[in-house]
Amino acid sequence: MDLFIxxxxxxxxxxxxxxxxxxxxLVVEKSGVLNLGIEGMMLTGAALAFGVALAGLPLPLAxxxxxxxxxxxxxxxxxxxxxxxxxxxxxxLALAIFGSGLSAMIGNGFGNTPIAALGTLHIPVLSDIPLxxxxxxxxxxxxxxxxxxxxxIGWFLYRTKAGLVLRTIGESxxxxxxxxxxxxxxxxxxxxxxxxxxxxxxxxxxxxxxPLWVENMTAGRGWIALALVVFSTWRPYRVLLGAWLxxxxxxxxxxxxxxxxxxxxxxxxxxxYLATIVVLVIIxxxxxxxxxxxxxxxxxxxxxxx
Amino acid sequence: xxxxLELRNICKRYPGVVANDDVSLSxxxxxxxxxxxxxxxxxxTLMKIIYGAVQADSGEILCDGNPIxxxxxxxxxxxxxxxxxxxxxxxxxxxxxxxxxxSVTTPFNLAALSRKxxxxxxxxxxxxxxxxxxxxLSVGERQRVEILRCLLQNPKLLILxxxxxxxxxxxxxxxxxxxxxxxxxxxxxxxxxxxxxEVQTLCDTATVFRNGRVTGTARPKQxxxxxxxxxxxxxxxxxxxxxxxxxxxxxxxxxxxxxxxxTDIYGVDLADISFDVFGGEIVGIAGVSGNGQAxxxxxxxxxxxxxxxxxxxxxxxxxxxxxxxxxxRAGIAFVPEERLGRGAVPxxxxxxxGLLTGHRLGSVRHGMVDRKRAADFSRDIVEKFKxxxxxxxxxAQSLSGGNLQKxxxxxxxxxxxxxxxxxxxxWGVDVGAAAFIRQTLVDLSxxxxxxxxxxxxxxxxxxxxxxxxxxxxxxxxxxxIRTQTDREEVxxxxxGLDGSVVANGGDSLALHD
Numbered sequence: 001m002d003l004f005i006x007x008x009x010x011x012x013x014x015x016x017x018x019x020x021x022x023x024x025x026l027v028v029e030k031s032g033v034l035n036l037g038i039e040g041m042m043l044t045g046a047a048l049a050f051g052v053a054l055a056g057l058p059l060p061l062a063x064x065x066x067x068x069x070x071x072x073x074x075x076x077x078x079x080x081x082x083x084x085x086x087x088x089x090x091x092x093l094a095l096a097i098f099g100s101g102l103s104a105m106i107g108n109g110f111g112n113t114p115i116a117a118l119g120t121l122h123i124p125v126l127s128d129i130p131l132x133x134x135x136x137x138x139x140x141x142x143x144x145x146x147x148x149x150x151x152x153i154g155w156f157l158y159r160t161k162a163g164l165v166l167r168t169i170g171e172s173x174x175x176x177x178x179x180x181x182x183x184x185x186x187x188x189x190x191x192x193x194x195x196x197x198x199x200x201x202x203x204x205x206x207x208x209x210x211p212l213w214v215e216n217m218t219a220g221r222g223w224i225a226l227a228l229v230v231f232s233t234w235r236p237y238r239v240l241l242g243a244w245l246x247x248x249x250x251x252x253x254x255x256x257x258x259x260x261x262x263x264x265x266x267x268x269x270x271x272x273y274l275a276t277i278v279v280l281v282i283i284x285x286x287x288x289x290x291x292x293x294x295x296x297x298x299x300x301x302x303x304x305x306x
Numbered sequence: 307x308x309x310x311l312e313l314r315n316i317c318k319r320y321p322g323v324v325a326n327d328d329v330s331l332s333x334x335x336x337x338x339x340x341x342x343x344x345x346x347x348x349x350x351t352l353m354k355i356i357y358g359a360v361q362a363d364s365g366e367i368l369c370d371g372n373p374i375x376x377x378x379x380x381x382x383x384x385x386x387x388x389x390x391x392x393x394x395x396x397x398x399x400x401x402x403x404x405x406x407x408x409s410v411t412t413p414f415n416l417a418a419l420s421r422k423x424x425x426x427x428x429x430x431x432x433x434x435x436x437x438x439x440x441x442x443l444s445v446g447e448r449q450r451v452e453i454l455r456c457l458l459q460n461p462k463l464l465i466l467x468x469x470x471x472x473x474x475x476x477x478x479x480x481x482x483x484x485x486x487x488x489x490x491x492x493x494x495x496x497x498x499x500x501x502x503x504e505v506q507t508l509c510d511t512a513t514v515f516r517n518g519r520v521t522g523t524a525r526p527k528q529x530x531x532x533x534x535x536x537x538x539x540x541x542x543x544x545x546x547x548x549x550x551x552x553x554x555x556x557x558x559x560x561x562x563x564x565x566x567x568x569t570d571i572y573g574v575d576l577a578d579i580s581f582d583v584f585g586g587e588i589v590g591i592a593g594v595s596g597n598g599q600a601x602x603x604x605x606x607x608x609x610x611x612x613x614x615x616x617x618x619x620x621x622x623x624x625x626x627x628x629x630x631x632x633x634x635r636a637g638i639a640f641v642p643e644e645r646l647g648r649g650a651v652p653x654x655x656x657x658x659x660g661l662l663t664g665h666r667l668g669s670v671r672h673g674m675v676d677r678k679r680a681a682d683f684s685r686d687i688v689e690k691f692k693x694x695x696x697x698x699x700x701x702a703q704s705l706s707g708g709n710l711q712k713x714x715x716x717x718x719x720x721x722x723x724x725x726x727x728x729x730x731x732x733w734g735v736d737v738g739a740a741a742f743i744r745q746t747l748v749d750l751s752x753x754x755x756x757x758x759x760x761x762x763x764x765x766x767x768x769x770x771x772x773x774x775x776x777x778x779x780x781x782x783x784x785x786x787i788r789t790q791t792d793r794e795e796v797x798x799x800x801x802g803l804d805g806s807v808v809a810n811g812g813d814s815l816a817l818h819d
Contacts, residue, residue, distance in 0.1 A: 161407065164400065164404055167397075167399065167400065168397045168408060172395075175397060176408075178359075179395070179409050181408075292399055292441075296398075
């Protein structure tokens with residue numbers, strides 16, 4: 001039973017940075033912008049958050065620093081892609097590489113000093129219920145925040161006018177502009193939000209998940225988040241499912257390595273990536289779903305006429 | 307009475323073109339006013355100036371007697387001027403009511419807005435389900451959404467840009483009823499068209515345009531079509547010579563039981579299509595766009611293959627498995643609907659575009675292009691088909707629609723096809739070029755070739771086709787002899803209301819056009 005609880009909670013925690021980063025990217029892509037730089041924004045956020053925590057400042061401040069770092073780095077992409085209309089693929093890749101280098105530079109002096117990680121919540125009564133308590137009520141606050149954001153983004157996109165405007169800008173910025181919506185400004189806001197969420201995801205990795213600085217500690221999670229958005233056919237709830245799958249496979253393969261399963265450990269380490277992509281590819285084969293949710297103007301630069 | 311809208315001496319120049327030259331017109335409240343002119347006469351520019359989407363270089367616009375300064379679409383909407391575009395600006399992936407919600411300023415409440423839309427749609431006889439996604443709607447239904455969106459703002463002036471180009475004859479009549487009802491309630495209507503009969507049926511007054519200038523105003527109901535046409539075109543239209551067909555004994559194209567699932571999710575499945583085209587005749591396929599024409603054309607041209615090679619026989623030989631090149635070798639030539647991007651490469655010269663299909667006439671040998679022959683080939687077409695261009699090195703995209711279409715048709719005819727497949731031969735082409743292209747097609751068929759035309763323009767099909775087929779929802783009607791049928795019969799077949807579908811009340815019928 002303890003093993004089950006460990007696997008379950010481990011899955012949820014491992015999935016959280018993916019959920020955060022992928023939700024941010026989902027909003028960006030729904031506005032018709034493709035920011036490939038998630039990995040770089042996550043690393044920037046992770047390094048800044050860790051640095052603030054290492055300096056002895058309170059952890060909430062460290063997390064805010066991570067969010068700010070992600071948001072600030074996303075503006076690098078924003079200015080290139082939205083104001084100067086550079087190719088979004090190139091600008092995003094540049095941000096990914098830049099963020100990775102920048103974070104390595106920031107983290108240069110961090111050494112091998114661990115920090116005290118953000119603790120889990122202890123809710124009176126609820127957290128003490130047998131089985132249910134450890135399974136549901138003993139996570140850190142960011143886990144609950146990420147779940148709240150899944151519901152919130154779903155509601156925002158499909159139930160509010162602002163969400164409707166965002167989606168239609170992703171379909172046809174020309175038409176949205178013709179009706180009188182400020183396409184570029186809204187896209188900037190979306191990119192900024194995506195950056196903040198990626199920064200938060202990075203901060204989660206460095207001050208909650210593994211409170212120790214390691215260069216390139218995101219280990220490709222930014223790219224997995226990117227894949228999650230596409231294969232989830234741009235639906236928030238599917239992003240959550242995909243992230244759980246990835247988190248579950250991560251924990252299972254760790255358990256497998258501990259138990260000494262007779263498979264090369266490299267193969268086991270690759271398993272979460274393989275399994276997530278295979279399952280999501282199968283899910284996303286529904287072309288109707290894909291065509292309805294795909295932001296038709298994705299990655300196409302838009303310049304308002306006149 | 308103070309005019310609802312008055313234009314005084316509007317001028318608008320673009321580099322190399324005068325789009326509007328000293329244009330004045332005025333519309334009274336409740337008046338239905340036509341702006342009549344050919345494609346490219348400057349009508350659309352003028353409408354954009356009225357709506358504020360484009361600024362005039364000089365001239366004045368007055369609304370209810372007050373001059374409009376610093377014009378833009380927001381000013382128009384505040385004044386009660388609304389516009390229904392020729393190419394709809396609807397978002398495909400969201401519902402009807404969401405589309406409408408985007409352009410109204412009332413608080414975001416989809417349920418309340420849906421009720422208002424339904425109420426308006428019933429009042430003006432334009433049934434529509436607010437919850438449906440736009441990509442599922444027919445073109446006629448999309449137009450209703452656009453009009454309803456305008457009506458929600460209680461417009462004082464409604465501008466419609468070529469509103470009937472995509473409608474069936476029956477849907478046109480319903481639209482006219484709605485417009486008359488609106489006008490009776492005091493809304494002025496500015497109706498842009500190049501169709502004389504419609505203007506004569508609907509409009510109280512007409513301002514006629516040619517080359518950016520007003521060539522006259524008329525009361526269309528008291529003016530003959532010939533007079534209006536003269537104002538519009540400036541000279542007499544060339545007359546068509548359509549001699550009786552002399553069909554060959556054996557069909558050039560035989561389609562038997564052709565069925566195919568759509569490849570696009572917004573596409574239409576083809577169901578059990580059978581027909582023949584003989585050498586020496588022109589067969590036309592009529593229908594509202596999106597009823598399977600695209601699917602049928604791609605199967606005939608060989609862009610898409612069919613597993614049953616016997617379903618498509620060209621010159622008696624099973625050809626379903628042949629690709630586009632194989633079909634062309636078998637004697638097909640093809641003029642696609644999209645001139646730029648499919649019929650021609652926009653950024654390439656006419657010489658290179660001539661080579662695209664003309665390469666089999668000796669201008670390419672051992673994989674090398676014979677530049678001189680290729681240039682001669684294109685020059686021949688330019689001369690024979692009177693293509694207006696700066697020479698054969700001009701890029702395809704620099705030609706006007708009519709001239710590029712003449713070049714593409716000329717290129718395909720130069721291949722001396724046994725079967726010419728033409729999709730929308732005169733779409734967006736000026737009247738003179740259209741008449742020339744139609745006469746060319748007739749002449750080709752009378753010289754023995756089989757010609758198959760897919761078109762949404764009923765006028766065109768009735769003018770030159772010997773037989774008509776109607777496509778509706780992926781099914782093809784029986785063959786109709788042109789001289790023994792009329793628009794009404796074809797129109798009913800276009801909507802699938804020829805009796806083959808059981809009728810069950812006006813409203814639900816109207817929903818499915």
